[in-house]
Amino acid sequence: MEAISTFIHTYLSGIYFPDLKWTDVLDIIIIAYIIYHLLLWVKTSRAWTLVKGVVVVALFLIFAAIVKLNTILWIAKNLINVFLLAIVVLFQPELRRALDELGRKNIISRFFSSFASKNNDEKALNDKTIYELVKTSVQLAKDKTGALIVIEHDTPMGEYIDTGIKLESVVSQQLLINIFEKNTPLHDGAVIIQKNRVAAATCYLPLTDNKNIAKSLGTRHRAGLGISEVSDSMTIIVSEETGGISVAYKGQLYQDLDEDGLRRQLSKLEPPKDDRPAVTNILKKGGQ
Secondary structure, rough: OHHHHHHHHHHHHHOOOOOEEEEEEEHHHHHHOOOOHHHHHHOOOOHHHHHHHHHHHHHHHHHHHHHHHHHHHHHHHHHHHHHHHHHHHHHHHHHHHHHHHHHHOOOHHHHHHHHHHHHHHHHHOHHHHHHHHHHHHHHHHHHOOOOEEOOOOOOOOOOHHHHEEEEEEHHHHOHHHHHOOOOOOOOOOOOEEEEEEEEEEOOOOOOOOOOOOOOOOOHHHHHHHHHHHOOEEEEEEEEEOOOOOEEEHHHHHHEOHHHHHHHHHHHHHHOOOOOOOOOOHHHHHOOO
């Protein structure tokens, strides 16, 4: 037994055991978490293609260093600062989207649950607004009147509201149909709904950079997708050509929705049932 103990002690004495503290473990966990989500973000965004290009350049520079291509190495050494700046410029849309996603997590506001709950209740859609939006969209689709209605969620849309004409009106079918009526001053552009009110009309939206969407989709669908890529808003799109109803949300386009499908999509912006106040059933009142 003593011989075994001596052997184990001798064997283990040659192995280095770092002196880990709880702060070191926490440091490793945080770094691992950040790297994991960074890789996940890169994999699920356009940044993946750019990263592969960067890897190709890095491999070429390693090859140049092995073969001793001194001119190429000298150029690379002197252009390193420009290269880092170019990386930031190339990844600008993805970096902005990643920071935007981080901001939407409301990490700080979770420590103040009452404030977060009140803030979410103000921004979330209520039953009346959903009822009016569904009724309006169905009527516009029936008449084949094009429409673009953006519903603000957590991401503020002040910069897009400022591009249009401010209204600050109650959401109603009559108002929205009049706005999108052809050959009227307000029909061109998007309507933005903010805190269950029509904040502005004739607003300009960014177009999507996605090259994979169908060529048959027009400017309305591209604008709806574009705003969904830079914010967490939801956009209702009514096609003037086909009368089809679509919803753009979180970079995805949901097409050919019926009345129930549209209502289900809009329900995603409602507050959780536990946080919703008791309200009268608007749909029943509308049917009476």
